[in-house]
Amino acid sequence: MKLSKAEFEAVIQASQRTFLPFSQLVLSVDYQARTPGTSPKLSIPELAASIKECGVLQNLIVVPGQSNTYEVCAGGRRLEALTTLVAAGDLPENFPVPVLIVPADRGLIASLAENAFHLPMHAADEYEAFAKLVARGKPVEDVAAAFGVTPMVVKRRMKLAAVSPRLMTQFREGSINLECLMVLASVEDHERQEQAWMGLDSWNRHPEHLRRILTQGEVESDRSPVAKYVTVKAYEKAGGPTRRDLFSDNDKKVYLLDAALLDQLAVAKLQRKAKKIAAEGWKWVDVRPRYVHDEYVRHGELRKASREPSKEEATVLQTLNEQLEQHSQRMNEIYDLDEPDEDSEAECTRLEAQCEELSAQVTALEEALAVWPSELMAEAGCLVYVGNDAEPAVRYGLIRPDDRASVLQASRGGAGAGRESPALASIPAPKTRPVHSEKLVRNLTAHRVAAIQAELLDRSDVALAVLTAQMAKSLLLEDYRQAYGCEDPLKLSVTDTHYGLRTDAQDIESGKAWQTLDAKRSHWQSILPTQAADVLPWVLSQEPDTVRQLFTFLVAITVTGVYATEPAQQRTDGLAQALGLDMAKWWEATGPSYFQHVSKARATEVIGEATGAAAGAAMQALKKEGAVAHAAQAVAGTGWLPTVLRLRPPTEVPGTDIAANADEDPPFDVGGEDEQARADAATSGTAPAGAASEPKDSELPAEAS
Template identity: 35%
Template sequence: MIPLRFIPLPPSSPLLRASSGSRSGAPARSGMRPLRGNREKGTIMTDIITVALSKLDADPMNVRKTYSAEGIEALAANIRADGYRLLQNLVVRKGDKKGRYFVVAGGRRLAALRLLAEAGEIAQDYPVECKEREVEIATEISLAENVMREEMHPVDQYEAFDALAKQGKEIADIAARFGTTETIVRKRLALARVSPILLQQFRDEDMSFAQLSAFTVSDDHERQVTIWNSLASWNRDPHSIRRALTEEMIPATDKRVQFIGGLEAYEEAGGQVQRELFDERNAGYAMDVALVERLVAEKLETAAATVRAEGWKWVECSATAPAGYHAMKRHYPEALPLSEEDQAALDAAQAEYDELAELIESGMADDEAEAKLSDVEKRIDTLNARLEAYSAEALEQAGTFVFLDYYGRLAIERGFVKPGEVEAAGDENEDGEGSPSASGAAKPKAPSISHSAALIEDLTAHKTAALRIELANNPGVALVAVVHAMLLHVAYPYSSEQSALQLSLTHECLDPSMKHAESCKGLSAFNDLAENYGHHLPGSPADLFDWLLDQPQDMVLSLLAFGAAHSVNAVEKKFTDRKKGIEQANQLGRALKVNMPDWFETTGDSYFKHVNRTTIELSVAEARGSEAELSVRAAAKKSEAVAIADRVVAGSGWIPGPVRIAPAEAEQEPERESIAEDEQFPQAAE
């Protein structure tokens, strides 16, 4: 910071010519009129005067009443960077008291100067150059300044930022200098990747900003222009542009990249990554397809080596499910009795597991309980593995496939007999049927609280996870939900109503929609439930129907609820044709009496750091009251506001709108949610 009491004016300055008796370098006195325009009748006053900061007041006639704290801080930084000078004079009129002036236009500049004065960077009587106007036209001037302006064109911003970057200025310095964010600066500088021909197309309004942004995924200007010209006008959406540009790249969301440990593992192996700044998740693309394939092959081979040690006739690896393997004849493991010693060990391990789990749930466990529980689980799995085994004949005749399943997980499918080779003995599976294992399985809205489409998808994914586990644990409601979904199709074929259950049976993977899937309580509980049922179902799908006939009705209903729960989908993506199905999910949640705070905790990481300052303040006010909101508003930076909100809201049970189970229509309050624009252009610095 630069301490500054006032800016001295040279003796020759026109601002001092009419100031008899003024000392050289001293600020002119408030109200002095060194320069005057023509004051004849019919001519508007255009005097430039110098007024002490302490003599300036906000004008009640100023049409703009509200300024964001962030905007004022950004403008103060801009003024500081320019030597505490204003690029544009304030417009004032005489105040109610002698020597004071109302600021007709420039309220944000006045607030920024006061902020600098409070910080001790400039004096309280800092001289401010102003234009004086008559009170009769004060409202017109204020309205004209706030309405009659146009935001800077994105390409103009890019060229200006690029020029500063080439002078050696850091992105953080550029952002601070012009009162914007580093993200905005990076996004504008990313336009350097786009062909000048396409930039001109955007200037000429022949393409949208979303289309232009899609081209930043590539640096090849010639290819960009070729693709733009080759795509039909109706097919020039951003998704089609990206897809055409990335045909020879592998996205981070590809199951092969996920399997090897993500782009981080790929980069550690020496791979080059192309990232797109306009992608909110900033996932990126792997440029070296051969390297990705090699890393996948190495990881599959590592798994295959363990399987080969089991003694199979053959073991084959592939990055995708083998074609036609479902129809191959297959051996299944045979049930084996445990020895008395192993059975005793299994009973003891299960008892130890139950005891540890109870201590953990009650909060009475020590720090080592989780590690002990994990060790017990491994012992139980090892002993359970001895309950079944493949026969020597199966090992001699059959083999195993090691591959990636639909979700990019490692799948090991054993016991398959290739056509033309020795058939499985007896009548086992003579119909040739096979089955993969379970592992393959427009109302007006107030512009207050706002959520991006990506955040709404994240939050409603948590909502869906909670609905799934609650439905899985409530067979009665699950039965009604399944019958409701079926009757919508068979009894009302022309109805536009939809069910929250995607019965086909369709199962939506929730992990890609969540920013932190590993922390989702609903998803974790549902995966645990799936693992539990997996231990009870027969190993061979051919035995499943007879097995179900032998089960009590309570077990069958529980499995019905478990199967139906897979189909629940309340994820609200940016583009969806399931609006009514998503709405029906709230009806389902009310029937299940779902208490979402049991499944979702509002924290800085899960929510506050993904929304703007206004939404943070409104959320805290809703959760804890207006006094708590003031503590957030007083934070100088958003990161501080996030930390305060995290601390204040903790334990309140408050959750954001998209993750709530909405009340019935008669109980609903006026809707306050609105989806924010994907990107707001920063306002001019002054």
């Protein structure tokens, strides 16, 4: 409905402007154009704070009601804010409220006019207004109190107002979204902001990608082990420049801008550890802020020698070994049972714990018997650096290339000094029962693959990067994979992994990730040509954004990575890290999805890990079905994930030789005709034709490599 100018002026002329006590105002039901209860509630505290500071700046529109009351037909949020202030005692019940009294037959028209003609302020105007208030001398705390927000909100809005005017114009036009604007505002240099934004393709302007560009060369205090070791306090005390991101959820996060100074401080702090290591008798000790594989790739490395155990040590070792063997035999008997009862499972759990304790004792004794040969220590050295745990780490027994001959000579002079103890030669290795069955691991990793595929749908930058990297490994790295000619324009084959996932996880169709992917599949199948010959002409005729979305979907559905046993490292780890995969969004531990497939002892362990509360007695008293329900209820909403579904943290992975990585499984089912040949070669232990082998130094002693 659109009012004419004459109708609107008639409403105004027939109305009376005055003040009415708050106690005479009630919210109208019949004369409101906006449905009661549909207004946003989050801004009521802010509006109340503004009214307390500045008063009611815009009159309410009312119509006469019954019993000396007036019904508010426009201004419901202002009335609610006033009600909040009166209830809190900040305003009296007879507080005078400015109103415009209109006839009852014009109330609905007036309400519609106010709501229809009202234009909300653009967010950019709000940011700039906050900045102007502070610039004119009003304290941040006073501005925050006047609008019912925290001082941090005011500071963030001021920061947004300080973004490059050129970029702020694009924000007003809708070319830059708020998430990207916050990333841009995290740095103060307008030139850097504009270069970062303009340097990205329009389809690749994601907040995380933008943040990586703007923070190049900076060290994140909460992620860098070196920064954690040195501490921000020590770095700033040394005069190191920093930058804090007001928009970060972590208020302790700091960006360190002088990486060279940080490394110097780390080396200086490591010197105390280095002096202790040097006092042990090593020829040299290097100190570095971090371990870089390439710097020591040509170094050899000593092995410890085993000294003879004393009579007492040998007796203890023999006893421990006998106990381990007895426990392992009993555990193997339980594992071989078709359907072990609860008592057997409890016994097995107890024996496993005892085996772990016994093995720890054996390991401690082995370490006590393993020593560095003193004659070789005098020719070798150590590297002291900051480890991934932000603590000093040491690599012992490094042999410089120039010292290999002297190490060989020293080892020949001390031959026979250290002999391996017969008691350490063999420790029985009992069968180890995996935490999760093969079927459950396949189910969990299938859900993980589906979740990665779903996450990838909105990240064309990651899809392009990972596929490009995989093709580069296949086609450009020497001795990795040979390409053969074919009739197709690309030497590439792809496989849709969805049907395999459905086999590995029979409940996957009820998962969020599968449903997301299935909807996308239906969409593309509905618009693609039905004839294969028509697909390429159709793709060439589409807008670049459509092609990008199709490409991303196709890359996503080729992701693979289902396992039968829990691996230490999964082929999709790098991809999951790039996507920031949070499996708690896609999978939850319930009775059917997890607890029905694990033992009661495992369920008890999970409850303790997820909630921090012991549940042993409660679980032991329950039957299997009750224990499953209890565990599912206890863990619900905690976001707990089994290790195989958790996101591995990024670590400093040293560079490796290409030949060592040649047989690693890629995260995508992409390959060529030579894939089977490579697999056969790997299985038989023979290298593919042309593979390089590194020459070995046959003259090094057994203690050196």
